[in-house]
Amino acid sequence: MNSAVSTLKDKVSTEEWQTRVDLAACYRLVAQYGWDDLVFTHITAKIPGVENQFLINPYGMMFAEISASSLVKIDLGGNKLDTDNPYPVNPAGFTIHSAIHAARHDAKCVLHVHTPNGVAVSAQKGGVLPISQQSIFVLAGLAYHDYEGVALNDDEKPRLVRDLGDKTFFMLRNHGLLTVGETIADAFQAMYIFETTCMIQVRAQAGGGELIPIPQPILDGAKHQAKLVTKGLGGNLAWPGLLRKLDRIDTSFRD
Numbered sequence: 001m002n003s004a005v006s007t008l009k010d011k012v013s014t015e016e017w018q019t020r021v022d023l024a025a026c027y028r029l030v031a032q033y034g035w036d037d038l039v040f041t042h043i044t045a046k047i048p049g050v051e052n053q054f055l056i057n058p059y060g061m062m063f064a065e066i067s068a069s070s071l072v073k074i075d076l077g078g079n080k081l082d083t084d085n086p087y088p089v090n091p092a093g094f095t096i097h098s099a100i101h102a103a104r105h106d107a108k109c110v111l112h113v114h115t116p117n118g119v120a121v122s123a124q125k126g127g128v129l130p131i132s133q134q135s136i137f138v139l140a141g142l143a144y145h146d147y148e149g150v151a152l153n154d155d156e157k158p159r160l161v162r163d164l165g166d167k168t169f170f171m172l173r174n175h176g177l178l179t180v181g182e183t184i185a186d187a188f189q190a191m192y193i194f195e196t197t198c199m200i201q202v203r204a205q206a207g208g209g210e211l212i213p214i215p216q217p218i219l220d221g222a223k224h225q226a227k228l229v230t231k232g233l234g235g236n237l238a239w240p241g242l243l244r245k246l247d248r249i250d251t252s253f254r255d
Contacts, residue, residue: 100160
């Protein structure tokens with residue numbers, strides 16, 4: 001753990017500590033899968049049982065360095081609440097997250113990335129195409145939001161909320177990908193499917209051949225299929241194994 005941050009394990013509730021460990025793990029996994037963009041995206045998680053308190057990355061720390069204790073506690077305005085943490089936060093980076101957290105009480109975790117595959121598809125007029133098994137799960141719960149520049153202005157929030165609606169997958173045009181989940185595991189699992197969908201699409205298009213669209217009746221049944229195959233896209237199915245994977249590499253995310 002970074003020497004500038006002391007452990008919080010015995011200073012916060014059991015529920016907050018578990019959320020910190022899971023969120024730190026999520027940041028590490030995003031780095032492991034190559035979805036990070038230096039320090040310029042965010043994953044936020046609501047602290048259980050506490051009104052309008054969230055955890056976010058310490059601004060300037062690489063995702064592969066983040067630990068449970070280094071995560072910064074903020075309010076719905078992006079204001080830092082734990083003054084003992086030496087790291088700053090980027091309130092502007094919380095604009096999108098705060099809008100979604102405020103409007104969607106089921107969105108306990110909001111995960112946003114700028115992957116090259118995701119940005120590439122977000123720049124395509126047709127968006128996500130129904131050309132892979134992964135895509136049918138995304139298309140069952142996908143929304144789009146048109147680009148309005150760097151997300152710094154509060155007046156964009158109502159449009160973000162309107163466009164997302166009740167969906168799990170959110171494509172920010174010319175910008176990147178976002179997923180929401182009842183748990184950190186759920187949001188990560190959804191992003192794994194979302195990013196894989198975009199990677200497959202870009203590779204299929206690069207092949208230059210005619211693409212085979214999946215028939216509409218299959219797309220219409222995707223929500224039911226998702227529940228059967230992945231227990232409703234629930235991340236808890238894969239999450240324990242992902243944590244074991246991280247533990248084999250480096251356990252410091254738990255510090």
